[in-house]
Amino acid sequence: MGIPTKDLISLSPLSREDIEELFNLADEMKKIIERPVKKVPTLRGKVIANLFFEPSTRTRTSFELAGKYLGADVINFSSSGSSISKGETLLDTVKNILAMGPDLIVMRHSSSGAPHFVAERVEVPVVNAGDGINEHPTQGLLDLYTIRNYKGGLDGLKITIMGDISHSRVARSDIIGLSKFDTEITLFGPRTVMFYDPSPYRVKIARTLEEAVKDADVVMMLRIQRERQSALLIPSIREYSKFYGLSHWKLSLLKEDAIIMHPGPVNQGVELTPEVVYGNRSVIFNQVTNGVAIRMAILYTLLSGEGS
Amino acid sequence: MTRIAVVNGVIIDVEKDRLLRANIFIEEGVIRRISDEHPDSSWHVIDAEGAYVAPGIFDMHVHLRDPGYEYKEDIESGLRAAVAGGVTRVAAMPNTKPVNGDPSVTEYMINKAESLKLAELYPVAAITKGQRGETLTEMGLLAEAGAVGFSDDGLPVENAEVMRRALEYASLFGKPIIAHEEDRNLSAGGVINEGRISTLMGLPGIPSTAEEVMIARDVLLAGYTESHLHICHVSTKGSVEIIRWAKKRGFPVTAEVAIHHLTLTEEDLYRAGYNTNFKMNPPLRTKEDVEALYEGLADGTIDAIVTDHAPHARSEKEVEFDKAPFGIIGLQTLLPLSIRLWRDNILTLPEIFRKLSTNPAKILGLDGGVIAEGQPAYITVFSLEKYIFEESMILSKSKNSPFIGWELEGKKKFIIVRDRVL
Numbered sequence: 079m080g081i082p083t084k085d086l087i088s089l090s091p092l093s094r095e096d097i098e099e100l101f102n103l104a105d106e107m108k109k110i111i112e113r114p115v116k117k118v119p120t121l122r123g124k125v126i127a128n129l130f131f132e133p134s135t136r137t138r139t140s141f142e143l144a145g146k147y148l149g150a151d152v153i154n155f156s157s158s159g160s161s162i163s164k165g166e167t168l169l170d171t172v173k174n175i176l177a178m179g180p181d182l183i184v185m186r187h188s189s190s191g192a193p194h195f196v197a198e199r200v201e202v203p204v205v206n207a208g209d210g211i212n213e214h215p216t217q218g219l220l221d222l223y224t225i226r227n228y229k230g231g232l233d234g235l236k237i238t239i240m241g242d243i244s245h246s247r248v249a250r251s252d253i254i255g256l257s258k259f260d261t262e263i264t265l266f267g268p269r270t271v272m273f274y275d276p277s278p279y280r281v282k283i284a285r286t287l288e289e290a291v292k293d294a295d296v297v298m299m300l301r302i303q304r305e306r307q308s309a310l311l312i313p314s315i316r317e318y319s320k321f322y323g324l325s326h327w328k329l330s331l332l333k334e335d336a337i338i339m340h341p342g343p344v345n346q347g348v349e350l351t352p353e354v355v356y357g358n359r360s361v362i363f364n365q366v367t368n369g370v371a372i373r374m375a376i377l378y379t380l381l382s383g384e385g386s
Numbered sequence: 387m388t389r390i391a392v393v394n395g396v397i398i399d400v401e402k403d404r405l406l407r408a409n410i411f412i413e414e415g416v417i418r419r420i421s422d423e424h425p426d427s428s429w430h431v432i433d434a435e436g437a438y439v440a441p442g443i444f445d446m447h448v449h450l451r452d453p454g455y456e457y458k459e460d461i462e463s464g465l466r467a468a469v470a471g472g473v474t475r476v477a478a479m480p481n482t483k484p485v486n487g488d489p490s491v492t493e494y495m496i497n498k499a500e501s502l503k504l505a506e507l508y509p510v511a512a513i514t515k516g517q518r519g520e521t522l523t524e525m526g527l528l529a530e531a532g533a534v535g536f537s538d539d540g541l542p543v544e545n546a547e548v549m550r551r552a553l554e555y556a557s558l559f560g561k562p563i564i565a566h567e568e569d570r571n572l573s574a575g576g577v578i579n580e581g582r583i584s585t586l587m588g589l590p591g592i593p594s595t596a597e598e599v600m601i602a603r604d605v606l607l608a609g610y611t612e613s614h615l616h617i618c619h620v621s622t623k624g625s626v627e628i629i630r631w632a633k634k635r636g637f638p639v640t641a642e643v644a645i646h647h648l649t650l651t652e653e654d655l656y657r658a659g660y661n662t663n664f665k666m667n668p669p670l671r672t673k674e675d676v677e678a679l680y681e682g683l684a685d686g687t688i689d690a691i692v693t694d695h696a697p698h699a700r701s702e703k704e705v706e707f708d709k710a711p712f713g714i715i716g717l718q719t720l721l722p723l724s725i726r727l728w729r730d731n732i733l734t735l736p737e738i739f740r741k742l743s744t745n746p747a748k749i750l751g752l753d754g755g756v757i758a759e760g761q762p763a764y765i766t767v768f769s770l771e772k773y774i775f776e777e778s779m780i781l782s783k784s785k786n787s788p789f790i791g792w793e794l795e796g797k798k799k800f801i802i803v804r805d806r807v808l
C-alpha cells in the first residue's frame with residue numbers, strides 16, 4: 079500500500095487511503111529531518127539516480143536530500159552538456175545509466191509522457207519529478223500534505239489554483255490529488271492558458287479574481303513563464319500581474335485564515351509580490367520542507383518493498 | 387498473349403451496387419468478358435472459390451520515402467506491402483528528398499516501380515518548388531512525366547494567392563490539387579487532438595479548427611476558380627460539414643478519409659498511453675467526429691478511403707511522444723479495417739470498394755476503377771479469413787502500426803495488376 083504501482087508517475091492510480099498512508103509516513107520522516115543527526119540507515123546500499131533532463135534546483139535537491147537522509151547513495155545526471163546533446167536517445171541514456179545498477183530512477187523531462195515511456199521499459203521504479211506540462215506527482219503530494227498539515231485535513235476545503243493552468247504540471251497533479259478528497263477546486267487564469275476542455279476534471283472556472291479567492295481556504299499560485307508572451311498567450315507581464323497576480327492589497331479579498339501556496343520558484347513581483355511571499359499567510363517555505371519529507375516517504379515505500 | 391480467368395468468386399459490382407457470381411476473362415491486361423462461361427486450357431485460371439473479387443484497391447495517399455529516406459521505406463518494400471495488403475495501385479506523395487517537384491524525380495519513381503512489376507505507383511508532385519509555398523512547380527512537365535496530381539502534403543500552402551494560382555494552373559492539365567489541410571499556426575506545437583484527452587494527458591493540442599479553417603478557405607478557392615480540389619484525410623465533423631456544403635454548391639471538391647480515423651479515436655490513444663504509434667497528423671479525434679465521418683462516407687461527402695501510409699523507423703518512433711514524427715503505416719491493414727465498416731453496418735461492400743478503388747481512380751483521372759468489360763484489369767481478390775495481425779507479417783521496412791496484435795478479418799488472396807497475378 080502507499081503506492082499501488084511499481085512507479086510513481088501519476089497521482090491517478092493512488093487512492094485516498096494510499097495518499098493518507100504516505101502522509102502518515104511523511105510525518106515520521108519529518109521527525110528524522112528535525113533530528114540533529116539527520117540520517118537513518120533504512121536505504122543503506124541503495125542507489126538512486128536523479129536524471130534531470132530539464133533544469134531544476136529545488137526538486138533535484140529535495141530528492142537528493144530525501145535519499146541521503148534515508149542512507150541511500152544518490153547520483154545526479156543532468157542533461158546540459160551531456161550525451162543527450164550528442165544525439166543519444168532518451169532510451170539509450172536511461173539504459174546506460176541502468177547498466178550502472180541504480181535501484182530507482184527519479185526523472186524530470188520536458189516531454190509529457192517521458193517517464194511513462196521509460197517506466198514501461200525498465201524494471202526499477204521510476205519516480206516522475208515533472209514531465210512536460212503533464213504531471214508533477216511528488217509536488218502534488220507535498221502540496222496536499224502541506225494543506226492537510228495546516229487545515230487538519232482535506233475534506234470540506236475550497237482550493238483555488240491560479241495562473242498558467244494549461245501549461246502547469248503542478249496544477250494537473252494537484253487537481254488529480256485533491257479530487258480524491260471531498261474538496262471544491264476553482265481554477266482562475268487568463269482564458270488563453272486555461273484548459274481548452276476542463277471537462278475531465280471536477281473543477282469550477284472563476285471569472286474574476288475576486289470570485290476565485292473570496293471563499294478559498296487555500297490559494298495556490300502558479301508560476302507564469304515569460305515565454306508565454308511571445309506565444310500570444312499574455313500581452314505583457316505588467317498586465318498579467320495586475321489582473322492575475324496577488325499583491326499585498328488584494329489579500330483583503332481572501333478569508334482570514336486562507337493560506338497562500340506556490341510551487342516555486344516565484345517570479346517575484348509577477349504572480350506574487352514579496353510582501354505576500356514572506357507574509358504570514360504564505361506557507362511557501364513549509365512546502366519546501368514538506369517536499370523532502372514526502373519524497374522520503376515515497377522513496378522508502380518504493381525501495382523497501384512496501385509498495386505493490 | 388496473357389490470358390487470365392478469375393473463376394468461382396463473388397464479384398463486387400460497384401456500379402450496380404450488387405454482388406454477383408461470374409467469371410472474369412482478362413486478355414493483355416484488359417477485362418474482355420464477364421460471364422458464366424468456363425475457361426478452357428488456354429487460360430491461366432485463378433480460382434476465387436469462397437472469395438470476393440473486387441475492383442483493385444487504389445490507395446491514393448501513401449508515402450514511400452524513396453528517394454531520400456530509404457531507411458524508412460523504399461519503393462520496393464512499399465509496393466510489396468501494397469501487394470500483401472491487396473492494393474493494386476498507390477499514389478505516392480512528394481515529400482521525398484529531393485522533393486518530387488522535378489520531372490526527373492517523377493520519372494525515377496515511375497521507372498523504379500515499373501521495373502519491379504508489383505503494384506503500380508502514381509506519383510503526386512509538389513505544388514510549389516521545394517514545398518516552400520512560394521512559386522509553382524512546372525506542373526505541365528510534371529504531368530507529362532506522369533504526375534497524377536499536385537500536393538505540398540504536410541507543408542500546406544499557406545498563402546491563399548499561391549493556392550488560387552495553383553488550382554487554376556493545375557486545372558489546365560486536368561490534374562487535382564491534393565491538399566493536406568492544416569493551418570500550421572493554429573496547430574503549432576500540438577501533438578494530439580485538443581480536447582478532453584489533451585487535458586488528461588498533458589499533451590499540447592491540435593484544434594479541429596486548424597483543419598477546418600483551411601478546408602473552408604480552399605473549397606471557396608476551388609469554387610471560385612472552378613478547379614478540382616481534393617482534400618486529404620478529413621478528420622473532423624466540422625470538415626465534413628464544410629465539404630458537404632461545398633459539394634451542395636457544386637464546387638469541384640472531392641475528399642478522402644484515412645482508415646485509422648475511421649477505426650480509432652483519441653480514447654484509444656489515451657488507453658494506449660504515450661504510444662507514438664497513435665500519433666498522426668491529423669490526430670485521432672473524438673467519437674463524435676468519427677460518427678460524422680461515417681455519415682460523410684454514407685452520403686457521398688467523402689469519396690475515398692486511404693491509408694496515409696507513413697513509415698517511420700523504430701529509432702524515430704521509440705522516443706518521447708512530442709519528439710516522435712507523425713504517422714503510421716497502413717497498406718497491409720487497409721482492407722481488413724475496411725471490412726470492419728461493412729461488419730459494423732456503416733457501408734455495404736460495393737460502397738466500400740467505391741471508396742477504396744473506384745473513386746480514387748476517378749479523382750486522379752484514371753481508368754480501371756471498376757470491374758467492367760473493356761476496362762484495364764485491376765482486381766483485388768480477398769477472403770474473409772480471420773487472423774491476428776503480427777509484426778512479423780509486416781513487409782514495410784517500418785513497423786509503426788497501432789494494429790499489431792489486432793484480430794482482423796479480410797485477407798488478400800490475389801491481386802491482378804493488368805497482366806500480372808500477384
